[in-house]
Amino acid sequence: MSASKVLVGCWLGLALLSITTVLLGSAGSTLLLGGTILLVALGKAWLITEGFMELRHAPRLWRLLLLAWPLLIALIVILLMLRGN
Amino acid sequence: MSTSAEVLTRPVRRLPGDLAMWFFILAELTVFALLIVAFAVTQLLDPAMFAESRQALDSSIGLALTLSLLTSGLFAALAVEQVRADRQGRAGLLLLAALLSSCVYVVLKLNEYGHLASLGLGLEHNRFFTLYWILTGFHFLHVLLGMVILGWMAERCRRRAYSPQHHGGMESGVLYWHMVDLVWVLLFPLVYVLN
Numbered sequence: 106m107s108a109s110k111v112l113v114g115c116w117l118g119l120a121l122l123s124i125t126t127v128l129l130g131s132a133g134s135t136l137l138l139g140g141t142i143l144l145v146a147l148g149k150a151w152l153i154t155e156g157f158m159e160l161r162h163a164p165r166l167w168r169l170l171l172l173a174w175p176l177l178i179a180l181i182v183i184l185l186m187l188r189g190n
Numbered sequence: 191m192s193t194s195a196e197v198l199t200r201p202v203r204r205l206p207g208d209l210a211m212w213f214f215i216l217a218e219l220t221v222f223a224l225l226i227v228a229f230a231v232t233q234l235l236d237p238a239m240f241a242e243s244r245q246a247l248d249s250s251i252g253l254a255l256t257l258s259l260l261t262s263g264l265f266a267a268l269a270v271e272q273v274r275a276d277r278q279g280r281a282g283l284l285l286l287a288a289l290l291s292s293c294v295y296v297v298l299k300l301n302e303y304g305h306l307a308s309l310g311l312g313l314e315h316n317r318f319f320t321l322y323w324i325l326t327g328f329h330f331l332h333v334l335l336g337m338v339i340l341g342w343m344a345e346r347c348r349r350r351a352y353s354p355q356h357h358g359g360m361e362s363g364v365l366y367w368h369m370v371d372l373v374w375v376l377l378f379p380l381v382y383v384l385n
Contacts, residue, residue: 108271123378130379142379149375153375157368164203171372188234189237
């Protein structure tokens with residue numbers, strides 16, 4: 106697949122996941138929904154780093170560093186949500 | 191142990207852009223992470239007030255802001271592909287399209303800021319809005335800087351300053367723009383959606 110097609114595919118995925126976020130948000134405010142919204146955000150971050158930023162071709166260390174950033178934030182937010190419950 | 195055939199077929203790993211830009215991106219992401227965690231911790235302290243304050247925000251506007259940034263990111267990424275194929279004219283046009291898409295973000299965001307200010311929901315209204323203005327305002331400043339970079343790179347394309355062999359500066363500029371996207375995809379659910 107050409108690089109341009111990969112980029113358009115990433116954009117489509119990002120747009121669909123963004124719409125999913127709003128739909129999930131309007132469905133309620135349970136812990137499960139909150140966790141799912143964060144998982145969707147993680148998927149979007151992954152599409153940006155691996156697709157748009159081309160880290161899929163980069164050394165493993167940099168891929169891990171950029172994937173660790175959203176993962177760490179999502180984990181902290183989920184832990185805070187669990188504590189709040 | 192790898193055989194010589196495996197070594198030959200293994201894809202070459204390459205970090206796009208300048209290494210200094212990657213360290214800059216890591217530093218920026220660290221600052222944003224601290225702000226996002228501060229927002230989440232404060233929400234834990236007073237979830238009811240956060241949920242009530244969030245009612246003043248329109249998640250469909252948040253979605254439109256997201257789509258305009260992501261579309262701009264797509265155009266910028268496609269521009270890099272065009273430079274690699276030695277089509278700088280097309281790359282310049284794509285960068286202008288990226289700039290135009292980011293203008294949609296700026297207009298929507300300024301409209302939202304104006305609406306909130308007219309309702310008296312300013313920086314000092316409550317903790318939610320203090321953090322909302324700081325977090326989104328800091329991100330907004332990054333968008334404005336990114337737009338200057340996009341405009342600069344479009345002009346460089348017009349002057350045919352890049353080539354398929356030498357376009358590391360453009361890759362770095364576009365990486366900065368994707369970082370702005372990356373931060374937003376975490377900010378958007380936390381500020382607009384997640385109760």
